Amino acid sequence: MAERRYAILGTGAIGGFYGACLQRAGFDVRFLLRSDYETVRREGLTIESVGGDFRLPRVNAYRDVAEMPKCDGVVVALKTTQNHLLPKLLPSVLADDGVVLVLQNGLGIEDEVADIVGGDRVVGGMCFICSNKVGPGRVRHLDYGPIALADYTPGYEPLGITPRLEAIERDFQTAGIEIQLHEDLLLARWKKLVWNIPFNGLSVVLDAKTDRLIFDGDSRQAVESLMAEVVRGAAACDREIPEAFVSNMLVTTEKMKPYLTSMKLDYDGGRPLEVEAIVGNPLRMAAEAGASLPKIELLYHQLKICDRYNPHREGLGDSC
Amino acid sequence: MAERRYAILGTGAIGGFYGACLQRAGFDVRFLLRSDYETVRREGLTIESVGGDFRLPRVNAYRDVAEMPKCDGVVVALKTTQNHLLPKLLPSVLADDGVVLVLQNGLGIEDEVADIVGGDRVVGGMCFICSNKVGPGRVRHLDYGPIALADYTPGYEPLGITPRLEAIERDFQTAGIEIQLHEDLLLARWKKLVWNIPFNGLSVVLDAKTDRLIFDGDSRQAVESLMAEVVRGAAACDREIPEAFVSNMLVTTEKMKPYLTSMKLDYDGGRPLEVEAIVGNPLRMAAEAGASLPKIELLYHQLKICDRYNPHREGLGDSC
Numbered sequence: 001m002a003e004r005r006y007a008i009l010g011t012g013a014i015g016g017f018y019g020a021c022l023q024r025a026g027f028d029v030r031f032l033l034r035s036d037y038e039t040v041r042r043e044g045l046t047i048e049s050v051g052g053d054f055r056l057p058r059v060n061a062y063r064d065v066a067e068m069p070k071c072d073g074v075v076v077a078l079k080t081t082q083n084h085l086l087p088k089l090l091p092s093v094l095a096d097d098g099v100v101l102v103l104q105n106g107l108g109i110e111d112e113v114a115d116i117v118g119g120d121r122v123v124g125g126m127c128f129i130c131s132n133k134v135g136p137g138r139v140r141h142l143d144y145g146p147i148a149l150a151d152y153t154p155g156y157e158p159l160g161i162t163p164r165l166e167a168i169e170r171d172f173q174t175a176g177i178e179i180q181l182h183e184d185l186l187l188a189r190w191k192k193l194v195w196n197i198p199f200n201g202l203s204v205v206l207d208a209k210t211d212r213l214i215f216d217g218d219s220r221q222a223v224e225s226l227m228a229e230v231v232r233g234a235a236a237c238d239r240e241i242p243e244a245f246v247s248n249m250l251v252t253t254e255k256m257k258p259y260l261t262s263m264k265l266d267y268d269g270g271r272p273l274e275v276e277a278i279v280g281n282p283l284r285m286a287a288e289a290g291a292s293l294p295k296i297e298l299l300y301h302q303l304k305i306c307d308r309y310n311p312h313r314e315g316l317g318d319s320c
Numbered sequence: 321m322a323e324r325r326y327a328i329l330g331t332g333a334i335g336g337f338y339g340a341c342l343q344r345a346g347f348d349v350r351f352l353l354r355s356d357y358e359t360v361r362r363e364g365l366t367i368e369s370v371g372g373d374f375r376l377p378r379v380n381a382y383r384d385v386a387e388m389p390k391c392d393g394v395v396v397a398l399k400t401t402q403n404h405l406l407p408k409l410l411p412s413v414l415a416d417d418g419v420v421l422v423l424q425n426g427l428g429i430e431d432e433v434a435d436i437v438g439g440d441r442v443v444g445g446m447c448f449i450c451s452n453k454v455g456p457g458r459v460r461h462l463d464y465g466p467i468a469l470a471d472y473t474p475g476y477e478p479l480g481i482t483p484r485l486e487a488i489e490r491d492f493q494t495a496g497i498e499i500q501l502h503e504d505l506l507l508a509r510w511k512k513l514v515w516n517i518p519f520n521g522l523s524v525v526l527d528a529k530t531d532r533l534i535f536d537g538d539s540r541q542a543v544e545s546l547m548a549e550v551v552r553g554a555a556a557c558d559r560e561i562p563e564a565f566v567s568n569m570l571v572t573t574e575k576m577k578p579y580l581t582s583m584k585l586d587y588d589g590g591r592p593l594e595v596e597a598i599v600g601n602p603l604r605m606a607a608e609a610g611a612s613l614p615k616i617e618l619l620y621h622q623l624k625i626c627d628r629y630n631p632h633r634e635g636l637g638d639s640c
Contacts, residue, residue, distance in 0.1 A: 218624035294614040304538035305526050
């Protein structure tokens with residue numbers, strides 16, 4: 001099991017950080033890159049972390065998945081806006097008994113991955129981390145770091161704690177990464193949306209950091225009413241999010257350092273926004289379950305417009 | 321009746337244009353100004369209009385209401401964000417048998433005016449005009465121009481077509497201004513909100529002109545769903561807005577030249593936004609009548625934030 005080889009698809013703020021942690025702990029890690037390929041091949045990866053800076057002068061960097069060996073764990077850490085690439089990437093790099101670990105934001109991505117590799121080979125993960133890519137091959141890890149892991153099956157039936165979850169947990173813990181195992185992936189994903197929908201969404205529409213969004217009275221009302229709609233969406237999917245979870249998330253956000261959300265960073269960087277994964281898919285899943293979420297629906301259309309007419313966009317993005 | 325003297329409170333895009341039309345037709349018009357007082361006293365008013373340019377080299381300009389004579393018709397054409405001034409302005413300038421004509425956007429303003437001058441001395445008017453103040457004493461009239469007039473009584477009971485409405489109609493028609501008389505002020509005000517809430521609101525939040533808002537697919541959905549909520553709000557207040565009215569308004573907007581809404585102009589100019597009159601009051605009136613309008617509620621909070629942290633604001637506004 002310690003022989004497990006990992007592929008990191010998308011070597012940015014998430015994939016770069018966790019992949020570097022795994023390699024530092026002795027795992028065989030293969031990094032797929034695009035715009036940063038030359039730099040990383042030459043200079044490796046540099047991690048500036050609250051937990052201690054470190055550098056990997058040599059990493060196995062690839063720009064074409066065809067050159068990569070088969071891997072037992074394939075970490076999907078692209079932006080979801082790049083997921084149209086997955087049908088080409090995954091079959092090429094995933095070992096026959098390998099598993100895909102989806103470390104992306106939003107809802108419904110595991111379904112897409114399952115369509116490509118099969119429904120029994122997907123695990124979902126949610127990263128609770130503040131990290132940014134600050135240059136080619138350079139990641140700054142600002143705060144937090146745990147990954148919530150849960151196993152996937154088509155239809156999102158809760159699978160409980162499976163042996164393969166525990167195997168991934170062992171590897172990541174060996175690499176110093178805190179892991180929380182969850183029995184119900186869909187519940188865990190909806191819970192993460194309680195934060196992601198209001199804060200990612202409003203940060204872009206209102207050009208604001210987390211501190212203004214949580215402390216301004218009007219924004220607070222908007223945030224709380226959007227959170228209430230996420231809870232209703234989850235309930236429509238038979239997932240109960242306790243009141244206390246929501247209030248705790250508000251308190252946690254009050255204590256956060258002022259922070260630009262990932263969607264706001266993408267917006268300011270002129271990159272495509274993860275609107276469909278984070279807002280569109282939950283909206284559609286709730287609608288299919290009979291719940292209408294009018295505020296999230298308005299926010300969705302607003303974000304589509306922000307994305308389409310993003311004044312920061314010119315030339316190519318550099319999402320990973 | 322032709323002797324009626326008019327006061328214009330707020331000599332900007334609305335008050336400057338209609339007041340100038342009245343004076344040109346021979347009425348005795350008194351203009352209250354603030355920042356433009358010196359220029360207008362010296363140079364009068366200049367109207368660049370699609371209906372023909374004209375200039376009034378001399379007008380009766382005031383900067384203090386105490387110096388104005390009592391007037392039979394007092395036209396309130398301030399921004400609603402200046403309405404805290406009305407308790408000082410109106411009693412000083414309104415003749416004993418005079419009437420106040422509220423030419424402002426939004427809902428509930430007549431109630432505020434009635435509290436000051438009495439419930440039997442207020443008439444409401446809605447201007448369907450594209451005009452901008454382009455300099456001190458200079459108004460550019462781009463398109464349209466009719467005023468919808470309806471009489472007011474506390475509780476907004478429909479009063480039908482009253483003699484004083486017809487008297488104002490005669491004066492304004494003499495001045496070349498098209499007048500539409502309405503029997504039900506509250507219905508007329510809700511109808512105007514069908515346009516004002518989505519277009520004023522979204523133009524600020526999304527930094528967009530009318531053409532993008534009406535032609536972009538996502539914006540169009542946002543616009544239409546906000547309009548549907550306005551219709552529900554009106555219905556809660558026992559006012560029925562027909563389906564055909566809404567679809568006709570969409571078609572009209574498609575044909576408009578790309579246009580910056582008044583709220584967007586205020587935003588870009590760093591002036592306070594008319595959020596309470598145009599969005600907050602309708603929301604509260606609907607809530608009191610038992611209707612929740614979630615999308616308008618989110619838009620309201622967003623606009624409050626846009627207003628509070630307007631990056632264009634520095635120093636003093638120049639709203640009239």
